[in-house]
Amino acid sequence: MQGVPEQFLHPADAAEFRRPAHRQGVELYRAHIVRHAFEPHTHEAFGLGAIASGVERFRYRGTEHLAPADSLVLMNPDELHTGRAETAGGWRYRMLYLDAPLLAELAGEPGWWFDAAVLHDPLLARRLGGTLAALWQVSDPLAFDGLLLDLVQALRPHARIGRPARPEGEARFDRVIDYLHAHLAQPLTLDMLAGVAGLSPFHFLRRFKSAHGATPHQMLMALRLFDAKRRLAAGERAADVAAAVGLADQAHLTRAFASRYGVTPARYARQVA
Known part of the structure; x- marks a missing residue:
């Protein structure tokens, strides 16, 4: 790379x-x-x-x-x-x-x-x-x-x-997380995610960040990179992984992966092979 x-x-x-x-x-x-x-x-x-x-x-x-x-x-x-x-x-x-x-x-x-x-x-x-x-x-x-x-x-x-107690109303964001999982490779907007939650866009943004300590984009990137990690461990090529999880290219994958897991995709794939 x-x-x-x-x-x-x-x-x-x-x-x-x-x-x-x-x-x-x-x-x-x-x-x-x-x-x-x-x-x-x-x-x-x-x-x-x-x-x-x-x-x-x-x-x-x-x-x-x-x-x-x-x-x-x-x-x-x-x-x-x-x-x-x-x-x-x-x-x-x-x-x-x-x-x-x-x-x-x-x-x-x-x-x-x-x-x-x-x-x-x-x-x-x-x-x-x-x-x-x-x-x-x-x-x-x-x-x-x-x-x-x-x-x-x-x-x-x-x-x-047993399951820990969850703040009232937080369960509605489970639908949003499921939606993110199902659309990792697609461009998403705040309005789309707010519609899934049934809230106005910026009310949704405030509530989501309060519930998860992160914005929807940060959550999306975290889910994309975890899926990339799973795919790399399964032996998929880095360029294919980047496309599959919605990142711009292999260089984008490398920067984003290293910033979250501390190693490059190539090194991670070698270590867990």
Whole structure:
């Protein structure tokens, strides 16, 4: 991809993904971020992570959070979030992205969710940080699955069961999210989305941003880039992916992908192959 760097602009920034070949629904991520600021993005999976050093600042569910060293980050699926360093030396962390059906199988119960985005428990954070590190190293599939179970069981005391309460009227935006999913590659307007929600355009814009902490365009881009991530992992060519998700070209995909996931599409595809 001519003109697009394979690495971050700052030499200290680095990120890497991995997917185990034997177990669908699992993605591992580790990074050291100093200068990069992640644009709003989402994962259709639980994001379970440990901060090893530094402090991360991120926006999640409309609120700013700080995650210092020896804390855990616990994100529910489909929630937009950002991320940037709060300290001069950046922050170093590991994440496990676990699909909800797989988490339910591991836990033996469906309906998990977390009400605290940041859990301040140094002992547990160091323990699970070690588990996340071991998941990167282990080559035995049986041992890998055992480590997954250990991690999920350790988080059980901090999980809630059942759907969290939603603000009155927010459910109408589910139709809008479904519409965005179904029309990722098409040009969309505020009037079109407001019509789906049954609101006037700018009333819809205010209400949507209040409910999701992001504008409809930011949500659309997050959904486009998540779909791009899924397609790249399945082996689709970057140029085809860009067209399929409604981006202008491969260079647009590369810029947008790197700003949300910390690696270029080409590097991501190689890492998870």
